[in-house]
Amino acid sequence: MNIIDAIINLANHPIIHLVHDYQGRNRANNAGDALEEYTKDLFAGIFDLPEAERLEKINQVFSYLGNNSNPPDAMLRGGDAIEVKKIESEGAALALNSSYPKHTILSSSPMISSACKAAEAWAEKDIIYTVGVVDKHTNDLKRLCMVYGLDYCASDECYSRIKTTIKNGVEAIPGIEFAESRELGHINKVDPLGITYMRVRGMWGIDNPWNVFSYIYTRNSSYTFDFMCIINSSKWGSLDNTDELIALANNNASLKITDVRIKNPDNPAQLRDAKLITFGL
Numbered sequence: 001m002n003i004i005d006a007i008i009n010l011a012n013h014p015i016i017h018l019v020h021d022y023q024g025r026n027r028a029n030n031a032g033d034a035l036e037e038y039t040k041d042l043f044a045g046i047f048d049l050p051e052a053e054r055l056e057k058i059n060q061v062f063s064y065l066g067n068n069s070n071p072p073d074a075m076l077r078g079g080d081a082i083e084v085k086k087i088e089s090e091g092a093a094l095a096l097n098s099s100y101p102k103h104t105i106l107s108s109s110p111m112i113s114s115a116c117k118a119a120e121a122w123a124e125k126d127i128i129y130t131v132g133v134v135d136k137h138t139n140d141l142k143r144l145c146m147v148y149g150l151d152y153c154a155s156d157e158c159y160s161r162i163k164t165t166i167k168n169g170v171e172a173i174p175g176i177e178f179a180e181s182r183e184l185g186h187i188n189k190v191d192p193l194g195i196t197y198m199r200v201r202g203m204w205g206i207d208n209p210w211n212v213f214s215y216i217y218t219r220n221s222s223y224t225f226d227f228m229c230i231i232n233s234s235k236w237g238s239l240d241n242t243d244e245l246i247a248l249a250n251n252n253a254s255l256k257i258t259d260v261r262i263k264n265p266d267n268p269a270q271l272r273d274a275k276l277i278t279f280g281l
Contacts, residue, residue: 001061002079003128003146004241006042007229008248010144011255011279013047016225019139025051031134032086035141036073039084039130040065043076064119068097071112072105072127075119080148081105081127087208088136090143094129096204098183100163101153102127103265110182126150126235131209143219146229147209151274154265163202170200216260216276223280230262233273245277255279 015021018034028034041047044061046054058065064075072081083102085094099111105127107117126148133143163184170185171178179186185200210219210228217228236242249255256278264270 001043001045001076002239002241003043003229003231004239004245005045006039006146007227007277007279008245009042009045009047010227011248011252013041014225014279014281015041016141016281017139018134018141031136031139034139035086035132035134036084038141039082040074043074043082064116066113066116070116071099072102072116075116075122075125077120079125081125083127083129085129085131086134087131088134090133090210091208093205093207094131096206098201098203100159100202100204101206102149103153103155104149106156129209140225142225143210144225144227145209147213148230148232148235150235150265151230151232151262151272152209152212152265153206158266159204166202213262216262217278220280225281227277227279229277230260231275231277232262233275236275249277254281 015038018038019028019031022028022034022037027037040058040062044057046057049057061077062074063077064072066073071083073084074082076082087094105112105125107123128146128148129152130144130146132141134140135142167184170187173187176190177188179188179197181199183199183201185198187198187200188194190196190198209230210217213228213230216230219226219228231239246257249257258276258278260274260276261271262274264272
């Protein structure tokens with residue numbers, strides 16, 4: 001299963017009333033959880049299955065399922081990683097908290113769990129950011145997008161350099177005691193009694209994909225729900241089922257595939273060929 005399967009499933013099974021649908025199946029009590037469950041269903045192609053059969057299918061499709069404390073949210077067995085983000089307004093940024101944006105995800109990263117590292121034999125995975133705009137009053141899904149970290153954010157060294165520079169600067173403060181930490185710093189014995197400590201944490205965020213890619217995509221305001229996906233030409237060429245999506249688009253006027261040029265996140269002066277896939281209701 002891959003991102004093409006997810007798009008085909010979306011076009012065939014669009015679900016807008018997230019909480020209503022997933023509460024009814026006893027799978028989610030809030031919009032964030034419902035969006036994650038819908039994302040799993042999209043990639044696995046599991047709609048209206050009895051729960052036992054659904055779990056078996058999830059086991060076949062995914063090698064790992066995580067949560068906010070254990071990223072990523074999911075890994076396709078032998079395929080890409082998936083990170084799901086919910087926002088409540090069209091202009092809102094994505095809150096990434098202590099984890100900076102991921103160009104790709106590495107099994108050597110200290111930010112992922114041992115269970116994730118051991119889920120399958122892997123060293124590096126492309127990561128798909130799946131972002132939904134959910135109306136906070138109705139819990140309806142208004143917009144959904146899927147973009148690869150490769151096309152969305154800079155390479156790891158861009159962010160790790162900033163993190164390392166801040167961490168080294170904090171640790172250069174004289175006369176204080178530091179403890180080992182995955183954070184930017186954990187300072188012990190700040191006060192004369194030695195009873196106060198301070199945690200120094202990075203709180204990362206990134207502009208949402210609709211804003212980032214506004215130079216190639218504008219939402220059709222007549223739609224109740226719209227979907228947008230960007231796949232660079234190299235990734236598109238590596239997927240073995242794009243013909244199925246093209247055939248579906250030829251028979252569905254609401255599904256469109258367009259050739260576009262997108263900025264290289266590491267060097268915006270360079271443009272890359274990519275596919276823009278859109279769908280609206």
